Amino acid sequence: MSKILDIREDYLRVLSLFTRGYDREIYIREVARYLPISRGTAQTALEYLEAKQVLRSVTRGRTRLFSLRRGDHARDFCTLAEVYRRICLREEEPFLAGVLNRIVPHIEGSGAVFGSRAEGTADEESDLDLFVAGECRREEIERIGKIYGLKIHLTVYPTEIFDRDLHTDPFLQEVLRNHVLIKGTEHFVEKAVG
Structure with missing residues (x-):
């Protein structure tokens, strides 16, 4: 391997914008x-990701729009971006990080925080919205919420339904647009990117 992978935090932050729905077209000023x-930094990041075959661009009028490519390479980069978002959530909310550390072992499949906690608009009174694609031990998760004094809203979809309806179900579309993955990142990204 002679090529060096240059992953800067700015590149991950820019790529994270594309993981909010996975079907966005974004122009430089929007970033x-x-x-x-x-x-300038936005343009450098977008052009780097395009050169790495993660993004593609089209020009409409005088506006250059960037979107995610499909395929293994883009999936791998999106997985990095999703892990980066999870790290950011844990650093911004250490209390929540402790709660999630206790919850994750009770999830089998993909798990995601969504709602105000994923958006970064939560306050002290905010509940924790969790989505699971697969199975989980609901009673244990609710017990953990009670221990920490945190109201947990849990939505569980069987994996087959998640895989089949990800791009058509309105609720799943909302989770796709606004989430922070806490478990099963690769499966979630594989289904989202295609």
Whole structure:
């Protein structure tokens, strides 16, 4: 292996925007508006990801739009971006990180935080919205919530239904747009990217 993979935090932050729905088209100024980075940094990150065959671009008028490519390479980069988002959530909310550490062993399949906690708009009174594609031990998860004084709303879809309806079910579309994966990242990304 002679090529070095240059993964900077700015690149992961930019790529994370594309993991919110996995079907977005984003232009350079839009990235600079969503993230606290300059337009030049946004352009550098987008062009790097395009050169790595993770993103593709099309020009409409004078606007250059970027979107995710499909395939293994893009899936691997999206998996990195999802892990980055999970790390950010754990650093921003250490209390929640402790709760999630206790919950994750009770999930079989993919698990995601969604709602206000995933958006970063939660306050002290906010509940924890959890989505599971697979199976979980609901009673244990609810018990953990009670121990920590945290109301947990748990939504569980069987894996087959998640796989089949991910791109058509309105609730799953909302989870796809606004989530932080806590378990089963590769399966979730594989189904989202295609």
